[in-house]
Amino acid sequence: MAVAERAHTPINGVAVDQLFATVDAVKATPSIAKFKFQITNRWNTGSQNCSTASGFSGANQELGHPHPFSLLADEPAILLGKDTAANPVEYLLHALASCLATSSVYHAAARGIRIDKVESSFDGDLDLRGFLDLDPAVRKGYQGIRARFKITADAPDDQLQEIVRLGTGHSPVFDSITRGVPVSVSAERL
């Protein structure tokens, strides 16, 4: 992480002194950088299911959230759901948007770049002929995703571009989605 200055007050709401302390700690003990995030999911019926994010591990210890976070998923009526929650592909866009925002803001803070506002819109194209097995040439996943950021910062225009590049250059979700992740899947009887 590049360091413009060592600030002792938060920048962009990020405790920059703690951020640099984390960097120093990882340099001294690289194993504390290994994290494992996890969720469980329970199917309700049809397109409705619910995940729970309660704990994770990192810094060589088991860690937990203060309380479990429940994440409900459903599909809209046109996709045969009850429309009680966002659907999985909308959650994917949220994962990407939230990770890019946080990655931009943290790395900007580390460089002393103060940001006032970040708003973004994300959209992605899906062709259901893939999911429905109607055309093997049509992929089942997103064909492409577009992200548009609008930023207010006391910075020249080229620094606005840099802020977004700090996001794309560091975001774990952006890296995962653009480069792909191996996923192993097993099944057994409940």
Added chain:
Amino acid sequence: MAVAERAHTPINGVAVDQLFATVDAVKATPSIAKFKFQITNRWNTGSQNCSTASGFSGANQELGHPHPFSLLADEPAILLGKDTAANPVEYLLHALASCLATSSVYHAAARGIRIDKVESSFDGDLDLRGFLDLDPAVRKGYQGIRARFKITADAPDDQLQEIVRLGTGHSPVFDSITRGVPVSVSAERL
């Protein structure tokens, strides 16, 4: 979509007759299979930001949810957040889990395979040396994700494996995450 029988009552909570009607409609008019999903995101402070999923397009029309769904993201304290919500990489696991569950359940329903329960757990490895720029050989995204399904169904063991393969073989989020998606990003002044 393979068809075992044309059922007129829901299977697995899925209106199978509507599912087959959708397949027939897409065969007749392929353009209705094109969907665009979208969210907007607003950064609050630090690691906290919120997405809204309110509308999408598909079947040659603009469509909306009955009300907007708000999706809050944060980071745990050890990652300098306030721990008010799941974090982006947990949301990514939820997107994957929920899409695999729904894809399995829909395609099983289309084949007349009745499922009673589906539970799953997902975990993924992240090494923060990537995010922190401490080792260029360490990727910033998930190094790997493991999914474990447990299923109750009136089916032999090999059909449990088939149910999960129906998920991995059709899920838009599984396809997106395992094969990668091009993401374009732009920035302008707010």
